[in-house]
Amino acid sequence: MKKSLFLLIAICLAGTFIAIRSVHADWAYKFVVNEGKAYIISDIRVEPEQVDSIIGEVTKYSDFEDTYSGNFSNHFPEGTKYYNIKDVNTNEAIAIKLNDGSYIKANYQGEYAGGASFEWANILWSTAGLFMLVIVTFFVIKKKK
Template sequence: MKKLAAVMLILFGLMNGAASASWAYPFVVYDGGIYAVTTETLSRDLIGKPIGKVTRYSDQEGTYHGNFSNQYPKGTVYYEITGIGTERQIAVQADEKTYVRAVYQGPYAGGEEKSHTWWMYAAGAVVLAFAAVFVYYRRRNTHSV
């Protein structure tokens, strides 16, 4: 029984995939790409139409989906920059009157909608179910003798 408990604790420890470190630099994720946020402000006349907004914020490392940011809160709006394609740069509304440039760095590794975390929880549930059935039948057979 003690071995089973130890195995279960190890499995639950392995299922926790969250990291607790901080990000290396401020960024936003737009349309599956990661954009490094610069300190360069943009004049209002360079700001084009809105193209998206932050759907999730976190200041802890991890893998997140959607238009994610480690710098700006949920709801922060992204804009195209006049004369520059969104595949190269976008503008981020830093506050009511300030827009900053964000430069494309490549595809965001966490941008895929396939989350592999669910299967770890499913495997843990299956292991727990087997362990419960094993313990139940073992106790039942021990008491019936």
């Protein structure tokens, strides 16, 4: 009985390490990331004549709280285009093309804290959880013999 309880606790603990990165987000605001810069979505429309050249697009969408690399958004789907706004520096704002063909302004917030280093951290946490599960299983099986 004790061995079964110990094994169950170990499996739950290992599962916690693995599932820790699968938390559904309640983001504080809608945003996009372009070339490592984070922009908060505003309600301000940008007139088509103010829109200049394309500078990027959403390459990763997720509403799960985590950190991602690339041109990420927690609101817009993959493929959504980002544009320069004429006479506005990208360190101030960019325009985002909406599905209906109109544009909305996104204001620069700062450098995005996510990226590949955080993805490696998630991999390490998952690996640690799996390793712990294997070790505990090994000891339980060894004790049964």
